[in-house]
Amino acid sequence: MLNPMSVMVLLDAEFRRLVLWVPVLLALGALAYFLWPYEPGLLGGVGVPAGVVGLCLGACFYWRQSLVARLAGGAGVALAVGFGAAWCAAHRQPPMPELPRRGTEISGIVRDVAFFPAPTGQGGAVRRVTLAQVVLHDFVDDGMAPLRRTLAIRLVQNDSALLAPGDGVRVRTMLQPPPFPALPGGRDRQFEAWFSGQAGSGYALEPVQVEPGAQGRVSGFWQGVATVRGRVNARVRAVLPGPSGAVVATLLDGRAEAVPQDVREDFAASGLAHLLAVAGLHLGLVIGAAMLVCRMALAAWEYAALRWPCKALSAFVAWGVGGGYVLLTGVHLPAVRSWLMASVVVLGLVVGRRAVSMRGLALAATLMLLVAPQVVLDVAFQMSMAAVMALVAGYELLQPRLTRGLSGLTGAGHGLARHGVMLVLTSLLAGTATLPVVMAHFGVVQPFFVLANLLAVPLMGVWIMPLGLAALVAMPLHAEAPFLYLMDAGVRVVLWLARSVAAWPGARMEVPAMPGWGLAGVLLGLCWLCLWRGGGGGGGMPVVLCATLSPWLVNQPDLLISPDGQLMGVRDHTAILVMGHARDERAIKAAWAQALAMPATGFSTTAEQAAETPDGSLICGESDAGGTCTLLRNKHEVVLRVHDPSDGRSLLPPDLCAQADLVVSVAPLRESCPDVAVRLDRFSAWRVGAQAVFLASGVRVVSDRQTRGERLWVLKPGGHGMPTLPLAQAE
Template identity: 50%
Template sequence: MLWVPVGLGLGIAWYFGLRHEPGTLAVLAGAGIAGLGLGWIAWRPYALAPRMFGGGAATLAVGFLAAFWATHRQSPLPDLPARASIVTGRVVAVSLLAASDGPSVRRLDLAGVVLDDPLDAGMPPLRRILRVRLRADDPLVLVPGMVVRVRALLRPPAPPSWPGGPDRQRRAYFDGTAGSGTALGPAEAIGAVPGTSSLEGIRELVAARIVRALPGATGGVATAVLTGSAVGMDQADRDAFADAGLAHLLAVAGLHLGIVMGVSVAVTRLLLACSEWATLYWPCRSIAAIAGLGAGIVYVGLTGAHLPALRSLTMAALVVLAIVTGRRALSLRGLAVGAILLLLTGPADLLDAPLQMSLAAVMALAAGAEVTRPVLARLTEQPGWWRRVLLHVVHLGQASLLAGGATVPVVMAHFGTLQPWFVLANLLAVPLMAMWVLPLGLLSLLLMPLGAEGAALVPMGWGIGVILDLARMVSGWPAARLAVPAMPGWGLAVWLLGLCWLCLWAGRWRWWGVGPMVLALAVPFWVVRPDLLLSPDGRTVAVRDGGVLRIGPRPGSERLVEADWRQALALPPAPMAGACREGACLLDGGRVGVRLRDVAPSSGCAGMVVLVTLVPDDAGCRGVRVLDTLEAWKSGAQAVFLSSGGPVVISDRDWRGARPWVLAPGQHGMPALPLAQRE
């Protein structure tokens, strides 16, 4: 049972690793393999071979089919106009975005969008959500449900900045978003303005009262943990939390939900214990668990019902179900059931960091608890109050070490960083958040109808201040945040499979999983990295020059692309003038040429194999592969690897292939045309 989600995950990864969409024959073959495997198990349910081979093949096939079905029930990415357009749509959500160089701005999620554009006139509304960032000085008061019109410059989801880089188009495809836009003028309401929804109004009221009682960074942290929005924090403080390995304290997910439910269960159980009748005749444990789940549902709704919190709520519901039915609350079998539900309902989430981190951390915690339970039980069997205190400290250290250690390669693969001091920082900050900050925050929510929330918010701010000081202190330590090269997907898969082998098996052979895990940690440091990169629009080039990444012709012109490059190669940026002083230069002994301006290399085209140019190639070098704006328009970002056998060029199109989420050349999606009668 424990290996069923592993098989599903391998089938999902197999589907997403294809370069072309599987045809009807492959889908029918997958369905046949799943049916034969399950039929073999039904025929001989107690034999080992059907369970191992038939079940393994069936789970692979089911995972493959689940990913195929999830892909083909999505509407295609639309072709957004390349010019400014009048956008009209219904507001489904309003978010505040923090800005590093100015005030926070609002972002609208618009549904049923109609584009007032000559090419889109009379076309049906978009079937996806369009996200538009408003101007900072826009005075319109926005509430979900109202219809707005705004002139905006639209753009599709950004393609990968380098072959193998973060695929934001795939993420947008499965998130149901069409793209994004930036408002060029003020937004105006169309028709009647609906009243503010009760939940949205409560969230705004809670945030206003928190900021009134706790100004500054302290109020920003309190607002983040109680409403899910951290826009009140400065960028420096957010960076300090990230460098100290405490960024998860600002994102409402499993940790916060577990604390809220744990406090609610403890309070409910204590109140029930005050009644002799309830203690003797009522199922107090089950009632407290259900009350905790109710508090968790309210908390998730209050903080915006983000996807990580909803996943954690699903796992929490399974834990409550186990308590009510008399089963073990925290077990690997319960985790397997939850993982199966999450993988079947959202197969594409397997490729993103939140689900990988959640499953890896919980699996390590559950397996570690089973192994260390007999050893730690000796502390409770011996007399002495200090032993119980030591037990709590050991539990906290064990949780930080297991959960943090299991997710280190996931952080390395998705964020390109390593925080060596995260265990110590979490050992001090997480207990303070669990025992002081969040309980007082919940008390402040209960006191807000009485207008006495300050009695809880002020001492809550004391605890937040300690966490802020801790984050600032740890982030200033030597090597607090180390940049590591990007880990390829297969390296992360090796780590996760080794972790599964270590956690899911019992006995000595479980330690065989340590070998693949050690190998995976070394992958980022010995994998071959590209020596030259060309941006997806063909306007920026980067050259790996020793310990720096030289970017030209104007560093900072493409912030997102350059940030992805620096993260992938773990190198600091530097101007291109150090490598190409005259606007043109030669690399790899003259086999690779780089042109930043309309200047030809000094030696012409002699011996050149690849020419990377940011200007039209009028020289007409025969037999030379040219990587320019046109090539980037057709094939996306380009990567050049220098080797003894000659330069090797890989494009984004070569890497991703032809999949439904890969936009056509020029980053064009599907036109918003009405479907034919047959379709």
């Protein structure tokens, strides 16, 4: 039991490191806003946080001699600022427009062009264009202002139109808004679309028409960046058209869409998926190579070597090269975070301070959370922060011991041993720290990630990325082909390694979905473990371990209902038995399978032939009402209508509902089973989205609307947004 005096001693010992907790408190404040059950108004989103900041600052000034008061006041200020920043970031976004649900002709400006691999045996790659300033040409929206959000349109496969960023296009499409989560607590694509400026997606019904004279209506700088990215991608695809060429293009322009699905799965199973996401590793290799070349060039110039600060100048040049690489690869959040940390490193080299430290990471995280607080829920931000924090803390603790352990070696043996140990340690620290985050977001564990990274990461550092930089430098001279071929040889080795490791038994183990509190516990426990250096710092390890086990500590749903109410999934012993049909059936099945860590298989529900599970808990086709099933579990009886009757109004037989505790129907129930306590049908799914039913103790239903609440990014029932019609003057 800690007494007040011992607490003060601990706080005083950690006084210089307490500032590292500022980004943690900012993240908690932003998280509080995003998890709020309803949308706060101006008073709750700005007024209350401003009042809290004023009170906390006043308390810090009034009790300035008290360390506890200053710490409590500072914590309150950080929490309030995080909450207010998140509110402002959410309300800065334009509203989600109402998209037509029929074939509509649209026109817009091409912002980006990406390539996707076509399904097996269906020809070459498929193009997807991102359109800005989109105008809807239909009888409702004709003459309205352009959309303030972008649309992602998949072009028809035989479309041969030459498109580049800045081109104006016109095409007939089918549009759809961002989808609802496939299950309560699942991936929220509406949240992602709200903060990324997307209005939805769609597919073209015919080839696009390029409109002349529409250039120049998009920001010149970003149009130029997009043009360069497109040209780099085209050059790489022209020289290397295969799967390895798609990986090379990903490393040079940041677009991973063209990488085939089987290659993605191999990289994920072998623990090498981070190589396909341009982040700190890639930027570090680029900056390191640029700094090495620049410093060697300055050292070879006698005048510069004797008079100029070559180390600082090389770091500054490498920092600029890294910034250009971040722009070229799409300004993704992990790369931005790494570049911000590189900025701190360059500043440290210039002023003679320690370059890589936990303070640099805290400064980069603080800037990102103030500018874009929504990154607190982004998997890339969580993984990059966890990995870098573990690396910095691990080397702070283990570097002296490694130095003492290798002190007996000399010459080349010392260098090889040192680099080998640091490579193993880096893979082990970063991989272990991000393992629970990967479990939470992707539902998998890759036990062989250390072995795969031991070979892949050095190959990336000494061969692939330096050759990639040389190819980029040679592209203006049209001399990039030799470097791309050499780079492709190294990528092929990595592909072989990923495929080989992925084929090992147990290379990819699926785990159930981690609850939100489990992921929060993992990240907070990791912060405690890495940021607290005094007594009690090791207490973060039990927190991380317990939170990592959280997927097996919570009840799994017995029944899942899709957002449109047309698909039902019954959790069996070894699989999810899926009944019904839905438009997004494949994506919903994949999300359910990942969440419950078991395959989603179809279950026969035809009226002509009865079907049941081996244990008899699910029986279909035995009732007089066609297309119905009965689920018996935990002393509860559930009636499932999995087929919509032909007339749309057939009532369920009263005897079928007599003992039922729950009725679920893909069709409107209307007067069917009026005495059943819980009734779920198409209308309830339309109102509240996806639903999960738990039968462990009573009948408990959790809906998507209940989980997410009424927020700005949550679309209205049916996926409706704000009409594009102009508001009345009074509105």
